[in-house]
Amino acid sequence: MNNTITGDAQGDDLFFSGLFPPEPKLIEELKSLTDDLAALLLPVSPSPEFIRRLGTDLASAAVPEAVTIGKPSRKKLVLGAILSGSLVSAAGVVLVLIMRRSRGGVIAAG
Amino acid sequence: MSDSNDVPSREEEAALVILAKQDPRAFGRLYQLNVKKVYNYIYYRTGNHHDAEDLTEKVFFKALQHIGRYKEQGVPFSAWLYRIAHNVVANWHRDNQAGKILALDSVSANPSIGDNPHRLAEKTETRKQLLEAIQTLPPDRQQLLILKFVEHYSNREIGEVLGRSEGAVKSLYHRTLLSLRDILTEDS
Secondary structure, X not given: OOOOOOOOHHHHHHHOOOOOOOOHHHHHHHHXXXXXXXXXXXXXXXXXXXXXXXXXXXXXXXXXXXXXXXXXXXXXXXXXXXXXXXXXXXXXXXXXXXXXXXXXXXXXHO | OOOOOOOOOHHHHHHHHHXXXXXXXXXXXXXXHHHHHHHHHHHHHHOOHHHHHHHHHXXXXXXXXXXXXXXXXXXXXXXXXXXXXXXXXXXXXXXXXXXXXXXXXXXXXXXXXXXXXXXXXXXXXXXXXHHHHHHOOOHHHHHHHHHHHHOOOOHHHHHHHHOOXXXXXXXXXXXXXXXXXXXXXXXX
């Protein structure tokens, strides 16, 4: 974008900034400063290898957890075994108590 | 894979975000579209490629982790990424580099026709001083300069990222230039 002050977008901003009436020295200084900024602040590119690697890492991290449901962890297996064992034991105890009671009932009746 | 330089419209970008919220695997396209912007921002805030890579990675993993909570507010998706990047860089400065002035990996001036070694050295020195002056500015002013000069954003676009009106950005820009001029004048 061109304008009569600096010929660039930054200069255009200066024109509308309320700095006017302009002091020629100040305008020159700010124009020189914006030129230096434009020369210093240039786009840089990350390495293609970095972009590719991070893209791959993000894709791996984005895989839904449902995919891993078929592979339970060792911790889950151990907890499952303990829980199953406890349930079987409890069921066994209940069964023994029921049997004793029913035997006792038979003797008492006999 | 399409070219990351194909800039989608605001509607297309919003559709991509909705898709990524439903299925994080669709986040890849948003990554491709924004990785250079985020990298540039972080590079000019940290001053070196190594940290720029580390922090860019952090930003995108955080974004992927929280994409489900993203709320469309009528501003570019990059505004959200810049906010994450701003916080990541702030933490990095707090934890690792408190008070340290950072030199860019390559601050040397590019030689132009007619530059003698003395002139080239002078230009490099000017850029070094300017960079140091920029790094003493508050973060929002640094961000404004990066968005304006590196990304060539308009004041309206900068306003969307910074959460300010166009007029407020214009005013902040002029105050920033005057601050820079004052810092450079004091130094010389």
